[in-house]
Amino acid sequence: MDKQQIPLIDTHAHLTFDQFQGEEEAALTRAWDAGLQAIVLIGAGRGIEGNRRALEFSKTDSRLFVAVGVHPNDVEGMTDEWLQEIRLAAQEKKVVAIGEIGLDYFRQHAAKEKQFFWFERHIDLAKEANLPIIIHNRDASDDTLRVLQYVKPPSKCGVFHAFPGDIAFAQKVLDLGFFISITGVVTFKNAPTLRDMVKYVPLDRIMIETDCPYLAPEPHRGLRNEPSYIPLIAEKIAEVKGISVEEVARVTTENAKNLLSI
Numbered sequence: 001m002d003k004q005q006i007p008l009i010d011t012h013a014h015l016t017f018d019q020f021q022g023e024e025e026a027a028l029t030r031a032w033d034a035g036l037q038a039i040v041l042i043g044a045g046r047g048i049e050g051n052r053r054a055l056e057f058s059k060t061d062s063r064l065f066v067a068v069g070v071h072p073n074d075v076e077g078m079t080d081e082w083l084q085e086i087r088l089a090a091q092e093k094k095v096v097a098i099g100e101i102g103l104d105y106f107r108q109h110a111a112k113e114k115q116f117f118w119f120e121r122h123i124d125l126a127k128e129a130n131l132p133i134i135i136h137n138r139d140a141s142d143d144t145l146r147v148l149q150y151v152k153p154p155s156k157c158g159v160f161h162a163f164p165g166d167i168a169f170a171q172k173v174l175d176l177g178f179f180i181s182i183t184g185v186v187t188f189k190n191a192p193t194l195r196d197m198v199k200y201v202p203l204d205r206i207m208i209e210t211d212c213p214y215l216a217p218e219p220h221r222g223l224r225n226e227p228s229y230i231p232l233i234a235e236k237i238a239e240v241k242g243i244s245v246e247e248v249a250r251v252t253t254e255n256a257k258n259l260l261s262i
Contacts, residue, residue, distance in 0.1 A: 007037030008234060008249050009256040010227040011181060012067075012100070012134065012161050012209035014042050016053040019213040019224055028061065031227035037253065038063045038262050039227050040209075042134070043089075044071040044100045048082045051089060058094045065262055067097040067134050075118040076110040083121060090129040096260040098126040099134025100161055103147070106138040119147055126154045132259050133158035135178070141169055148176055159259065162211050166193050167200045174205055179259060181207040184217030184225060187236045195240050203241065203251045207259070208233050 010031070015024055031039060041058055043051030043066055051068045058064040068089045070078050089095055101122040103115050126133045135158060137144040159179040163170070170180060180201055185191050198206070208230055210216075216225035217232040231245075234252070238245040256262060 008230045010039045027226045034228040043068045047074045065096045067099045069099045069101045072104040072115045073109040100136040102136035103140035104138045105140040132156040135160045181209045183215045187217040
């Protein structure tokens with residue numbers, strides 16, 4: 001694959017997490033060298049402070065963009081003031097989505113009722129800002145769909161990040177108008193259900209992400225993930241679908257650009 005002609009986009013990266021402290025610039029250099037055209041920094045994950053850090057870091061490079069929001073694990077401490085700060089941040093040119101937002105029943109650091117409440121408030125904010133949403137769904141698929149059917153997503157819909165489901169769940173997500181984002185898990189030997197789903201979902205509904213520093217693809221599994229590993233995910237998707245890596249790169253990049261207005 002000619003990385004200069006067919007660039008890739010990492011649509012979900014936590015480069016401002018502590019695992020990259022002092023090494024952010026080196027990670028970016030490796031990413032650009034690997035052919036990446038853009039990276040979406042996720043502000044969610046450290047309460048409101050994570051959004052501030054992501055926005056500030058995005059100013060260091062024109063190829064960095066931001067999604068703002070509060071992760072469901074952090075909504076126990078969520079306030080109207082936080083939401084207002086996110087609302088104001090959503091007006092900045094660098095901000096391309098609201099997220100990651102949703103429900104997490106695996107860790108459940110916050111009560112379900114609070115997760116529901118703030119998930120819905122974030123969706124309303126995305127509608128106000130005319131931005132897509134980035135969905136976090138962990139062990140909460142049925143309730144996530146119920147919320148989206150009740151509240152209704154923004155006109156641009158959004159993407160289910162680090163998609164965890166099978167073909168049946170994927171079809172429900174597609175029917176709602178969402179994209180599905182694939183991580184390095186697709187390269188794991190113990191992920192046949194995910195690969196079956198990737199084979200089933202049309203390429204024009206797929207995006208690619210690292211979710212770094214987590215979920216590093218083979219042969220880096222268990223190590224710190226980073227955006228430069230995106231080509232490994234594209235290669236596995238191409239293998240599963242029986243198409244060229246160039247086609248995967250071209251279409252998934254186009255998908256990301258169209259959804260996120262990059």
